[in-house]
Amino acid sequence: MKKFDVFIFGTGTAGKLVANTCKDAGKSVAIIDNREYGGTCSQRGCDPKKLILSSVEAFDHAQNMKNDGISGSVELDWRAALNYAGRYTSDIPDNTENNLKSNGITCLHGEATFLDSNTVLLEGEKYQASHFVIATGMQTLSLGIPGEEFMLTSDDFFTLKDVPEKVVFVGAGYIGMEFGQMLARAGSKVTLIEKGDQVLGPFEEFTANFIEKASKELGIQIIKNAQASSVEEKEGRFIVNYSKEDGMHQITTDCVFNTAGRVPSIEALNLEKASVLTDKRGVVVNEYLQSTTQPHIYACGDVSSKNLPLTPLSGIEASIVAKNILGEKTKLDIPAIPSTAFTIPQCSGIGLTEAQAKELHKEFEIIEKDASEWFNNQRINASFYAYKIITDKKTGLILGAHIAGPEASEQINMFAIAMKAGMTFKELRKTIFNYPSWGNDLRSM
Numbered sequence: 250m251k252k253f254d255v256f257i258f259g260t261g262t263a264g265k266l267v268a269n270t271c272k273d274a275g276k277s278v279a280i281i282d283n284r285e286y287g288g289t290c291s292q293r294g295c296d297p298k299k300l301i302l303s304s305v306e307a308f309d310h311a312q313n314m315k316n317d318g319i320s321g322s323v324e325l326d327w328r329a330a331l332n333y334a335g336r337y338t339s340d341i342p343d344n345t346e347n348n349l350k351s352n353g354i355t356c357l358h359g360e361a362t363f364l365d366s367n368t369v370l371l372e373g374e375k376y377q378a379s380h381f382v383i384a385t386g387m388q389t390l391s392l393g394i395p396g397e398e399f400m401l402t403s404d405d406f407f408t409l410k411d412v413p414e415k416v417v418f419v420g421a422g423y424i425g426m427e428f429g430q431m432l433a434r435a436g437s438k439v440t441l442i443e444k445g446d447q448v449l450g451p452f453e454e455f456t457a458n459f460i461e462k463a464s465k466e467l468g469i470q471i472i473k474n475a476q477a478s479s480v481e482e483k484e485g486r487f488i489v490n491y492s493k494e495d496g497m498h499q500i501t502t503d504c505v506f507n508t509a510g511r512v513p514s515i516e517a518l519n520l521e522k523a524s525v526l527t528d529k530r531g532v533v534v535n536e537y538l539q540s541t542t543q544p545h546i547y548a549c550g551d552v553s554s555k556n557l558p559l560t561p562l563s564g565i566e567a568s569i570v571a572k573n574i575l576g577e578k579t580k581l582d583i584p585a586i587p588s589t590a591f592t593i594p595q596c597s598g599i600g601l602t603e604a605q606a607k608e609l610h611k612e613f614e615i616i617e618k619d620a621s622e623w624f625n626n627q628r629i630n631a632s633f634y635a636y637k638i639i640t641d642k643k644t645g646l647i648l649g650a651h652i653a654g655p656e657a658s659e660q661i662n663m664f665a666i667a668m669k670a671g672m673t674f675k676e677l678r679k680t681i682f683n684y685p686s687w688g689n690d691l692r693s694m
């Protein structure tokens with residue numbers, strides 16, 4: 250039997266932060282992963298996606314400026330873009346593990362399972378710990394449809410050596426829209442099959458609709474209110490069958506991605522043996538991020554039942570878990586969360602959408618505009634730029650801000666600061682920003 254103060258499942262953003270913080274404070278720490286070390290964001294999520302997108306954005310920018318200062322043919326070299334991202338990701342597993350080891354943390358590999366609430370088993374060896382931390386993230390949702398084995402996942406996107414002639418994405422959320430647009434710009438004929446009646450479901454409808462328009466202008470086919478029902482293989486290609494209100498349809502494609510959502514990675518842990526309560530959002534935790542049924546077992550990051558599965562939140566939750574293991578009593582206290590789908594244009598939002606404000610019976614005012622004609626958008630020959638700001642009718646405080654535009658992700662950060670500081674929208678607009686920057690556009694909104 251090996252004993253540690255802290256035993257952590259998962260080496261992503263959340264797991265490694267808890268490990269290093271606890272070790273730095275003098276605790277004995279073991280950490281385990283059932284894949285290569287480093288987690289989703291840096292190896293098969295945010296970072297490699299943004300690296301590939303750097304080439305795609307440069308290509309798009311050059312295309313837009315053609316005959317206005319850019320001449321000759323500009324090509325997007327998909328393989329080179331992928332290799333560029335690969336150069337960044339390839340060292341991450343070794344670097345992550347070596348950093349943890351050099352800090353004195355015991356690094357394990359494989360799938361440890363709970364025997365009871367104090368003991369886990371890994372390849373015949375038992376481990377006990379005063380605190381356990383579940384930081385196992387999320388994985389692609391299983392659709393449970395015939396032929397699902399033919400579907401690729403977001404992990405496969407990063408090893409897609411050749412641009413497929415035709416590609417289908419089942420699910421037009423963050424991943425489907427981001428990846429679909431990238432492949433469309435690389436030359437694929439892209440189709441998105443979406444169950445709901447809006448692309449980028451959680452975002453404000455007004456801004457998400459601009460992303461849909463921009464995607465259609467790129468030649469992407471978007472089929473809404475449609476559900477994939479099976480996938481068949483035929484002579485090296487695939488037939489995706491889907492249902493709509495008017496009946497069954499099918500589409501033939503070179504590859505098909507399951508981008509229908511992600512679910513907590515908890516099945517392999519045997520959490521029921523440890524009497525840890527879970528639900529469809531993951532490990533059910535209290536405001537201290539302790540399991541509601543086993544307080545010495547914590548969960549943080551995508552796998553905890555709190556918050557959206559986004560990298561900044563995994564980090565914040567991990568730091569709270571580490572503090573609480575080290576004896577503090579810190580509650581999860583999260584301000585409004587900005588989020589962006591990195592499409593072109595970007596789709597960003599923070600706080601309430603108009604529909605949510607109505608549902609909560611808020612008294613609010615709306616400022617919304619198609620700003621495509623504004624100077625910043627015009628100077629780069631971009632197509633779409635629009636915003637919707639929702640303010641409290643009585644106080645003027647910002648309830649929600651939503652932007653579709655080339656630099657929406659940076660503009661929304663300014664709303665995040667204003668909302669955290671309790672600034673009214675009027676006050677925010679009084680700020681002096683440098684000109685001509687995207688930030689300065691806030692003064693005109």
Ligand SMILES: Cc1cc2nc3c(=O)[nH]c(=O)nc-3n(C[C@H](O)[C@H](O)[C@H](O)COP(=O)(O)OP(=O)(O)OC[C@H]3O[C@@H](n4cnc5c(N)ncnc54)[C@H](O)[C@@H]3O)c2cc1C
Pocket residue numbers: 258259260261262263264281282283284285286287288289290291293294295296298359360361384385386387403424514517518549550551552558559560561563591
């Ligand atoms: C394609 C894609 C793009 C994304 N883009 C963005 C973005 O632009 N911005 C953003 O904020 N977020 C983005 N995300 C979400 C972001 O990646 C996650 O929120 C973040 O990585 C979660 O960190 P985590 O530490 O909670 O989990 P992870 O980083 O997923 O780490 C969990 C670790 O646990 C391991 N594990 C799983 N099961 C077990 C087990 N049974 N035993 C041991 N180890 C296990 C996994 O192998 C993994 O290494 C994206 C996600 C994807 C998939």
Ligand SMILES: NC(=O)c1ccc[n+]([C@@H]2O[C@H](COP(=O)([O-])OP(=O)(O)OC[C@H]3O[C@@H](n4cnc5c(N)ncnc54)[C@H](O)[C@@H]3O)[C@@H](O)[C@H]2O)c1
Pocket residue numbers: 392419420421422423424425427442443444445449450475476477508509510511557558559588589590591
């Ligand atoms: N830029 C970012 O911050 C970023 C990027 C990628 C992922 N993420 C995180 O990862 C999470 C998962 O992303 P995702 O894109 O997999 O999920 P998602 O929830 O954003 O989108 C999934 C979409 O698939 C649709 N769908 C579900 N079942 C379907 C079916 N049978 N047929 C057709 N459509 C179906 C849903 O209606 C939804 O619109 C996100 O919620 C986000 O937190 C963030």
